[in-house]
Amino acid sequence: MAVLVADNLHKTFRAQGKTVRAVEGVSLRVERGEVLAFLGPNGAGKTTTIKMVAGLIHPDRGRVQVAGRDPHRDPWALRQLGAVLEGNRNVYWRLTPLENLEYFGVLKGLAAAEARRRGERLLERFDLSGKRSALTQQLSRGMQQKLAIAVSLIHEPALLLLDEPTLGLDVEAAETVKALIRELAAEGQAIVLTTHHLEVAQQLSHRVAIIREGRIVAEDLTDRLLARFSGDQYEIEVAGELDVARRTRLAALGAEALDGRIVFVGDAEGLWHVLEALKPLPILRVEKDRADLTKVFLKLIREDVRA
């Protein structure tokens, strides 16, 4: 059974005579151990969707199920959900990490002693034990973010919502947070990740959903999506000069020689013909063009704008 089922969510906001259709028919599914990267430009409806999943915004239409329970009807569904929300401190800066863990653990339904025990374990795991008694406001941004993630896990939820978890972190802290997310997913945690760092999304996600103006414009396994957007373009590098006859032959096959590289757009069979034409020059490199998530994202967002 999927940990998260969000089905046909709609949300319209009305303010000062204006109507904004923030989310239109968004559906998401996340299985155990899966990281779903939920991507979109600013104002596309990501945060509204995430907050509808978390029970913080009521959808106008559609339904949400977290581990089989609807957080909008059954408050105890929130027991299965942990969230780190963007633009929020998420934790009390005037409490220590352990005090925060205990407080939010009890708020999630744990006994204080149990919350403290789990809190100690999480501090150990997140490498924050040395800071257990320091005030949270004195921690580095990276440590504060790790603490926010630890707090969101104190009640061992089935679903973790991470809204921009690497935003504002330095390279080292971002790497630590990424490693933690990977570990959590490997242990079976279902994670919805929103981020503007597309390389982070590409590294961490099993699946990607891209939202534009409130609608999902693409949803697929990350690898499949990348393959779909990767062109049939090959780049070949050879040692030595190409003579005129060889250039002519390559041109006839649809390949073009550019600055010591040969670029060919076509299928695998055509590629073999190109390689044949290059014989006996030593081949240094043959590489198929592979799209990255940034390329896919921009293509989809721009296509959608043009449409």
Add this chain to the structure above:
Amino acid sequence: MLRVVAVEFKRSLLMLRRYPMEMVGQLIVITLIFYGLFLGARYIAGPAAQFGERLDALVVGYVLWTLALFAIGDLSWGLMNEAREGTLEQVFLSPFGPARVYMARNVAGLLLMLGLNLSILGLIMLLTGVRLDFSWAALAPLATVLLGAYGLGFLLGALALYFKRIQAFLNLFQFVLMFLIMTPFEQLHGPVRTAGFLLPMTPGAGQLRALLARGEAFDPDLFALALVSGIVYLAIGLWVFGRAVRIVKQRGLIGGY
């Protein structure tokens, strides 16, 4: 639910400790006021002076005034701060729901304030050797006034949740509280008395005046009215707060400031 009250009490205590100057200032103010009262400075009790000339009446009146002010404003100030600092949404993610969490926070805060006041009072009594002759019967109407004050606290909390900035309105509310606690509706007659008693906290405040200032006997009918008034206003406050939670969830306004 007791767990939540306990953890809220611990959180309030820790937060208080983390603002040492504010805590020291608060302790000094409470000590000075009680000490002033013991020395005969009647005016220092402010609106509490309405509860009579005797020292015990002044002390009860002052404690009530402090707790009522706290009960009415604390939730709203807390909500405004949390919306600004970005912890409000995490509180809303508790399966207990915001109304129960904030109720627990109110109870914890009240216990803390009460503990602080009573400790200092006890210390001054010990140091000065003065003994107070409390009328324990006064505790019952005092509790009903606090129920009403928490009802108003939740009403204002609903406004704070929706509008996020209601500081000016909260300051103004001190005068409303003064009017509700100081007006002697119990000594008026006819429809004005009835209308006055329909307002929050007025029957309980009236009974306190009767007991402490005028030395009258405990009136069970008036107490029943005060209790019903307290419960009804608390219920109204909680209901309106619940509606406000639904509205802010509908309009996506929980985190915004």
